[in-house]
Amino acid sequence: MRSAIPALLLLAACTALCLLAGCTGTPAGGTVPADDFSDWRLTLNGTGEEVLTLEDLRGLPAAEGHGYAVSTVGIRYGPYRCRGVDLTLLVDMAGGMGERDQVWVSAPDGYLWVFDAEQMSGEGFVTFNEDLKEIPSPPLSIILMYEQDGHPLSYNDGGPARIAIISQEPGVVTEGSAWVKWVDRIEVRRT
Amino acid sequence: MIRVAGLAVLLLITVALSGCTGDPGGxxxxxxxxxxxLLIxxxxxxxxxxxxxPGVDVQLEGHGSIQVIRQVTDxxxxxxxxxVADESLIPDMMYRRMEGSEENYTDWYIPFATNEMVIAYTPASRYAAEITSENWYEILDRPGVRTGFSNPMLDAxxxxxxxxxxxxxxxxxxxxLFASLIGNHFDPPLEVTTDAGVTTIHLPQIMKPSDQDLVIRDGSIYLISLLQAGGIDYAFEYRSVADAVGLxxxxxxESINLGSSDLEQEYSKVKVELGFxxxxxxxxxxxxxxxxxAITIPAxxxxxxxxxxxxxxxxxxxEKGRPGWPPPLGKGS
Known part of the structure; x- marks a missing residue:
């Protein structure tokens, strides 16, 4: 009986491996880079230019709130508990913006989205309840999120940093087109 | 001992072979x-x-047409x-090399259906009893009438x-007509220029109307929801979508609804330049x-x-022309 113990341990280990390895699969079957963000840099460009590391970003004052997005065809993403840096703070680091200026947020996958001053102040967004019925917008903030539901934002979720539109109220859904993933550049454009 | 160890090896082989094929349970x-x-x-x-x-799980994931292709290429x-809802997007975006391969994302596509733009409404829409194919632009221009369309940045x-x-x-x-129905509902008004017989509509970076008469949403489903709730009176939609949801x-x-292959040249006299x-x-x-x-299978x-x-x-x-489906391409299309 004693001589069977190592084999039983091996069997138990294999069973655990089976259960743990269990076919989680690569999401969507694509090539997913490892979540090593040491090379990631965020460029802030306005009247001046500043380049931040992820560590720099996480060292800035944090903003937190509820985030919930919906795609153009009604697919909901969330709800999430979001933590990141208020976009207005990052814009201030780039030299600030005027009333008619715009903030261009882009990512290396070629995606670009633009916010105006009204949106930067948390207004002018369309908001929905969880049933996707339009509701009056509560106060909102745009953040560059690096943490989702208490965990560092993964690459598949747009990490290391993506745009999130947050509210202090739960259940407020916003249009997902503005939730730029993999953000690496924030630029203030003068108009 | 040997039997137990054998079982362990068998389990290891099972792990190695079954490993993560994305094919759980066969x-x-x-x-x-x-x-x-095309979602419905x-x-x-x-x-x-x-x-x-049996044994096949078709998983649909809808997006705007450009985003559909970008899921694969970008x-x-x-x-x-x-x-996709625009056949030109496939050669434009997919006839190029896949990363790390000598093959293109695809080299072919099959055009399979058409559609036409219509004006959708409900019986509760203002002047619903009056609107016709002849007077629609006068109805939409009346005070208090609210019209919606989807964001040109996001939706064809x-x-x-x-x-x-x-x-x-x-x-x-x-x-x-364009200025009164759409252009003048922005501040500043949308710029429209004409050069060599082609009219170009220039859009701002942010599609935000300056009054309540014009409503823009990210996608057609939000316009349908607004129509049904009475938040808008009319919406520009594809005919198949209006049919599918019972509007x-x-x-x-035909000269303006983008639904005729014979009028391609006339349609091409209008362009839209997106804001960014x-x-x-x-x-x-x-x-x-x-x-x-058009439809294709990525390489x-x-x-x-x-x-x-x-x-x-x-x-x-x-090809059967089912209700709620985009109509099949006619012969000669």
Whole structure:
């Protein structure tokens, strides 16, 4: 009986491996880079230019709130508990913006989205309840999120940093087109 | 001891062989990416195809047409079938080399359906009893009437709406029609220029109307919801979408509804220049065209044979002209 113990341990280990390895699969079957963000840099460009590391970003004052997005065809993403840096703070680091200026947020996958001053102040967004019925917008903030539901934002979720539109109220859904993933550049454009 | 160790080895082999094929429980997942206006028809096809193919799980993921293609080309996600609402997007965006390969994302596509722009409404819409295919632009211009369309930055139906209204100026001999229905509801008004017979509508970076008469939403489903709730009176939609959700609609003349292959040249006299290049993989200019839906199978599709079966099924169903589906391409289209 004693001589069977190592084999039983091996069997138990294999069973655990089976259960743990269990076919989680690569999401969507694509090539997913490892979540090593040491090379990631965020460029802030306005009247001046500043380049931040992820560590720099996480060292800035944090903003937190509820985030919930919906795609153009009604697919909901969330709800999430979001933590990141208020976009207005990052814009201030780039030299600030005027009333008619715009903030261009882009990512290396070629995606670009633009916010105006009204949106930067948390207004002018369309908001929905969880049933996707339009509701009056509560106060909102745009953040560059690096943490989702208490965990560092993964690459598949747009990490290391993506745009999130947050509210202090739960259940407020916003249009997902503005939730730029993999953000690496924030630029203030003068108009 | 030997038996137990043998069992352990067997388990290890099982782990190695079964490992993460994305095929749990013997179910084959077929990933299909349709444009938003194809979602309802493809949901029907999904249920029917699965009933005919036990062990196959068709998974639909709808997006705007450009985003559909970008899932494959820019985001490198595996997909078995791609179907879009603008055939030109496939050669423009997919006839290029896959990363680390000598093959293109695809070298072919099949045009399979068309559509036309209509004006959708409900019996509760203001002046619903009066609107016709002849007077629609007068009704939409009346005080208090609220009209919606989807964001041209995000949805082909959005920039097609702008084209329809601009083309209507020539159709009705009214040179202020675009400005009064759309352009003047922005501050500053939308800029429209004409050069060598081609009219270009220039959009701002942010599509935000300056009054309550014009409403823009990210996608067509939000316009439908607003129509049904009475938040808007009229919405520019594809005919198949209006049909599928049971809305009333009026048809528009062929010369402006983008539904006739014979009028491609006339349609191409209108362009829309988007406010910014949202994707680096496609420019910001859209040219008026006959609406043609197209389908393809990416060269790196995980299940190409099954994808072809699904595609053939969809093509056969589309050919029948089913209710709520984009109509099949007519002969000569």
């Amino acid at each position: 179910v084959t997942v077929l990933k299909v990416l349709p444009a938003g206006s 028809p493809f949901e029907e096809a999904e249920a029917e195809f699965e009933a005919l193919h 985001l490198h996600r595996a997909a078995d079938v791609v179907a 139906a959005g920039y097609r709406t702008l084209m329809v209204v601009q083309l209507a100026e020539s159709e009705y001999g009214n040179e202020t 009333e609609w009026i048809s528009l003349p 290049q949202r994707f680096s993989s496609i420019g910001k200019e859209r040219t008026g065209r006959h609406i043609v839906y 790196n599709a995980p299940n190409p044979a099954l994808a072809e079966e699904f595609m053939d099924y969809v093509l056969a169903q589309a």
